[in-house]
Amino acid sequence: MGKPNTKKNKQPRTASKFEQTVPYKFSRNLQNPNSDHEKLSWQVYLLDFGGPWGWDNLDADTLKYIHGKLAQFETMTWAEINHPNTGCHPIKLKELGNEAQKRLTQIKLIGVEEELFSLRLSGRERLWGIRERHIFKILWWDPRHEIYPVAKKHT
Numbered sequence: 001m002g003k004p005n006t007k008k009n010k011q012p013r014t015a016s017k018f019e020q021t022v023p024y025k026f027s028r029n030l031q032n033p034n035s036d037h038e039k040l041s042w043q044v045y046l047l048d049f050g051g052p053w054g055w056d057n058l059d060a061d062t063l064k065y066i067h068g069k070l071a072q073f074e075t076m077t078w079a080e081i082n083h084p085n086t087g088c089h090p091i092k093l094k095e096l097g098n099e100a101q102k103r104l105t106q107i108k109l110i111g112v113e114e115e116l117f118s119l120r121l122s123g124r125e126r127l128w129g130i131r132e133r134h135i136f137k138i139l140w141w142d143p144r145h146e147i148y149p150v151a152k153k154h155t
Helices: 017-021 060-073 098-106
Strands: 041-043 089-092 115-120 126-132 135-142
Touching: 060 126, 060 135, 115 135
Parallel strands: 041 135
Antiparallel strands: 089 115, 115 126, 126 135
């Protein structure tokens, strides 16, 4: 004879409300800092509201446009974003224009970071920020490509 069943009314555990609403689980692997295969997330706590690339003078249409572009970037991994064909790339602080370096000093980010990341939205338009793993911490809106001036090819 077998063992008597002492567990009565055994029911499978159901997921909590929180577990049902979370579409995916976050990777907790802190040993691997390479986040190139993770999708972009963004944060806004570093937004600079002063200076020449500040967010204080943007109109609603421009904000809506930037929001739409960021939504597109959220569907991409960092490996896709950082591909040479996208025009998105990191830039060392010492390579930025003088005005940008002065502003970084004013907002006390010089010496904290070694580089900024440039997200290309169009031919001239850029979002500047700090990449930390898969997170893009937005800093500046540069509609005229002034932060990292480059000479046009064939001129």
